[in-house]
Amino acid sequence: MNNYLNKISDKKNEKNFLILIFCLFFLILAIRYLAIHHPLFLGSLPLAIDEAQYLAWSRELNFGYFSKPPFIAWILGLNLLIVDDIANINLRNLQPLAFAISAIFVCLSSLEITKKKSVAVWTGFLFFILPVSSFYSQFATTDAWLLFFWSISLFCLIKGINTDTLKWWLLCGFFVGCGLLTKYSMVFFLISAFIYLLSQKKLISKKPWISFLLSIFIFSPNIIWNIQQKFPTVIHHAEMTNIDNRLLLSFKPVIEFFVGQFVIFGPLLFLLFLLISFGRFFSYFYLKSKNSILEMLFIFSWTILLFVLCLSFFGETEINWAAPASISICLLITTVVDQEQTKLSKKLRVGLNYIFTFSLVIHIFFLVCFIMGPKLFSYTDKSDDPNSNPFLQVRGYQSLMQIISNKTHNENNFLVVAEDRGILANMAIYLPPDKIRSWKKNSKIRHHWDLTQPLTDDDLKKQLLLVMKVSSLSNENAQNLSNELEIYFDNVHKINDVRINDIILQEKSNQKIMMFWSNKNKKRF
Numbered sequence: 001m002n003n004y005l006n007k008i009s010d011k012k013n014e015k016n017f018l019i020l021i022f023c024l025f026f027l028i029l030a031i032r033y034l035a036i037h038h039p040l041f042l043g044s045l046p047l048a049i050d051e052a053q054y055l056a057w058s059r060e061l062n063f064g065y066f067s068k069p070p071f072i073a074w075i076l077g078l079n080l081l082i083v084d085d086i087a088n089i090n091l092r093n094l095q096p097l098a099f100a101i102s103a104i105f106v107c108l109s110s111l112e113i114t115k116k117k118s119v120a121v122w123t124g125f126l127f128f129i130l131p132v133s134s135f136y137s138q139f140a141t142t143d144a145w146l147l148f149f150w151s152i153s154l155f156c157l158i159k160g161i162n163t164d165t166l167k168w169w170l171l172c173g174f175f176v177g178c179g180l181l182t183k184y185s186m187v188f189f190l191i192s193a194f195i196y197l198l199s200q201k202k203l204i205s206k207k208p209w210i211s212f213l214l215s216i217f218i219f220s221p222n223i224i225w226n227i228q229q230k231f232p233t234v235i236h237h238a239e240m241t242n243i244d245n246r247l248l249l250s251f252k253p254v255i256e257f258f259v260g261q262f263v264i265f266g267p268l269l270f271l272l273f274l275l276i277s278f279g280r281f282f283s284y285f286y287l288k289s290k291n292s293i294l295e296m297l298f299i300f301s302w303t304i305l306l307f308v309l310c311l312s313f314f315g316e317t318e319i320n321w322a323a324p325a326s327i328s329i330c331l332l333i334t335t336v337v338d339q340e341q342t343k344l345s346k347k348l349r350v351g352l353n354y355i356f357t358f359s360l361v362i363h364i365f366f367l368v369c370f371i372m373g374p375k376l377f378s379y380t381d382k383s384d385d386p387n388s389n390p391f392l393q394v395r396g397y398q399s400l401m402q403i404i405s406n407k408t409h410n411e412n413n414f415l416v417v418a419e420d421r422g423i424l425a426n427m428a429i430y431l432p433p434d435k436i437r438s439w440k441k442n443s444k445i446r447h448h449w450d451l452t453q454p455l456t457d458d459d460l461k462k463q464l465l466l467v468m469k470v471s472s473l474s475n476e477n478a479q480n481l482s483n484e485l486e487i488y489f490d491n492v493h494k495i496n497d498v499r500i501n502d503i504i505l506q507e508k509s510n511q512k513i514m515m516f517w518s519n520k521n522k523k524r525f
Helices: 002-007 011-037 049-058 071-082 094-114 117-128 131-136 142-163 166-180 184-199 206-228 232-240 252-264 267-285 292-314 325-343 346-371 373-378 390-394 397-408 421-430 448-452 475-488
Strands: 414-418 436-438 463-470 512-518
Touching: 011 094, 011 117, 011 346, 049 071, 049 421, 049 448, 071 142, 094 117, 094 131, 094 142, 094 325, 117 325, 131 142, 131 252, 131 346, 142 166, 142 184, 142 206, 142 292, 142 325, 166 184, 166 206, 184 206, 184 292, 206 232, 252 267, 252 292, 267 292, 267 325, 267 346, 292 325, 346 373, 373 390, 397 414, 397 421, 397 463, 397 512, 414 421, 421 436, 421 448, 421 463, 436 448, 463 475, 475 512
Parallel strands: 414 436, 414 463
Antiparallel strands: 463 512
16 A cells, blocks of 8 residues: 555646546446346345345334344335335345445545545545455345444544534434444444543533434434334344353354454455554553544444454354444554554565555455356355355245245135244245234244234134245154144145245255145145
């Protein structure tokens, strides 16, 4: 990066540099949209389970859902107003735009910090091509919108601190509230801001507290919904981390999470971030060298990283849970390099130049390999291995939905009943909500349909199509399942159809399907 900055020291070179970055920016944005739409890339992929679930939510708008706050449903509902189609290419349309706008606000934050256009544009572009940005821009996810609101909130916070005007504090509070309505991980923005403001003795001012109260007010509809529903999301997140079930410390998930950060942030950039972090830690505690803005970026990077890292010791975590740190990591790296470049030796400047150059190559290579993933896997011997090929997770559901549609086409007074969230989520796309029921054998709520559409005693009087996920299609397993179903349902008859037997969900041999009719006049099934 140093060589880049040196070359753009005059206005002509700076202009050429900015034009180049803008061209690359729009080229990558176009590639991401092409990947969503073109069947050669990801355009042929059916909806993932979470995407199908979010689409179902978007048709029943509310202030909260079992596992997530409501914004993802709201934004997809807005998308459906524009294009009323269940195709994945339409459902995923807004995510690349969310990341593009996020990159712009990362750029604006850098400009506010460094006052240099070239550094600011480079920082925004650096964020835009991170592996985490490439991955989450291709699917309808909450993470894309979490980073969207996080980037805007951080910019408003920096402006609020620098200008000390109420307008920016109010905007920060508003967008933090929107972020909380998107994903609960936004709470780490509040925690990071609190730690930083406390360290700078800025909490005596009323403005940060007004901002905080506004964010809670914006978030309050989801709080009220959770209270009314007896906090299903809190219970779900506690169960998801497996905190109650694991008492012994384990280093394996910690190592997996830490190594995963080299993937989502890029190996060279994350390594550079670790080196810079160690340097800042050393200078702060031993050299007593303080820099307010670098402290803020350091806090915003490590607060969420350390929390999830610690959680990994005794609970299950995903490598993307610390994704918002990517914003402050990019800002920290470019700000430090810009401020320290005159103090660096020639070898270090050359080394940094190689790091940034190879990072660009690695991240673009990741983007190309990722969007061509389904095609590339088809040329390997791992194409049908669900443990190696992540794109197989969407397989089987469309064929199952087609069979369900055929079985219920000529029926009137019927319900389709299932236990599995993946099956229920896909059914919610193709069937009216009043035709879907979730069968739960106890009081434990496992997913959205257990909460909103559980099978009731009155439902048992209707014709029920029972869709059951099983590990084996053996006669013994079929008989055992029939016996179990007869305890709960009347007139249970297994449907014998070779097309059902051919279904394998997610290409996993232990995820087969059996179907049964209940309360239906016995004929040839």
